[in-house]
Each structure stands twice: as C-alpha cells, then as structure tokens.
Amino acid sequence: MPRGGLASLRKGDRLESWTKRWLQQRGCKVYLTAKPEPIDMIAFLEGEIYLVECKASEKVGRNVYAQLNHAVEGVKLHMLDDIYALLVKLNDGKPTVTVLNPQPRRLRLGEEG
Numbered sequence: 001m002p003r004g005g006l007a008s009l010r011k012g013d014r015l016e017s018w019t020k021r022w023l024q025q026r027g028c029k030v031y032l033t034a035k036p037e038p039i040d041m042i043a044f045l046e047g048e049i050y051l052v053e054c055k056a057s058e059k060v061g062r063n064v065y066a067q068l069n070h071a072v073e074g075v076k077l078h079m080l081d082d083i084y085a086l087l088v089k090l091n092d093g094k095p096t097v098t099v100l101n102p103q104p105r106r107l108r109l110g111e112e113g
Helices: 005-025 062-076
Strands: 029-032 041-045 048-055 083-091 094-099
Touching: 005 029, 005 041, 005 048, 005 083, 005 094, 048 062, 062 083
Parallel strands: 048 083
Antiparallel strands: 029 041, 041 048, 083 094
16 A cells, blocks of 8 residues: 555556556557556557656655666667656646656657646
8 A cells, every 4th residue: 555545546546547548649559567666557659668657746756767767778778779768747736747868759748638
C-alpha cells in the first residue's frame, strides 16, 4: 500500500489512466507493465520507445530519475537508440510530462490535456 493509503493509490491509478489516454491521443501504442516499478508503462510511436513512470506525488526522489535513466541505458545497450524516459507527475494538482533525456522526434509534448 502506498504511503498515502487507499486515496493515494486511487490518485495514482487516475494519473496512470490520464497518461495512457494522453499517449494514445498522440498515436502511441501503450502497454502497462506487469511490475509497476521502475516503469508503469511502455509506449511505442513510429519506431520510438517510451518508458513511462507515473508519480501521484509532486515530490519525486532522485532515485526515481536514476531508475528511469538506468532502464533507458539498459535498453540502449541492446542497440535501440530511439528510447526515451517520460516522468508524469502532479504539479499543483495537474499532470505534467517531463522527458528525462533528449527531446523525442515523434511525440508532441505541447499541451497536456
């Protein structure tokens, strides 16, 4: 159970649902992972791969960034260069999307909704 209890779990589920819809609206094929840590979902768009972690908290520890970057580097070792890490978190109650490595060529990150 997350630190904030059941309410925090529901908040996280809502954020994941929003993120999945947001990615699908931009043309991505989205798959939820079986184990939610360190990656909640994987999205694909025209040859690019996105490893996505959603955090319902506005405060995200350095370990989350490190885990995402480590996952990206692990995949790059297998000769996949077009891979990006996205962190989706709440900022003043609104979802925000952050790319943790160079800007992807295909995914538009303009407006969040």
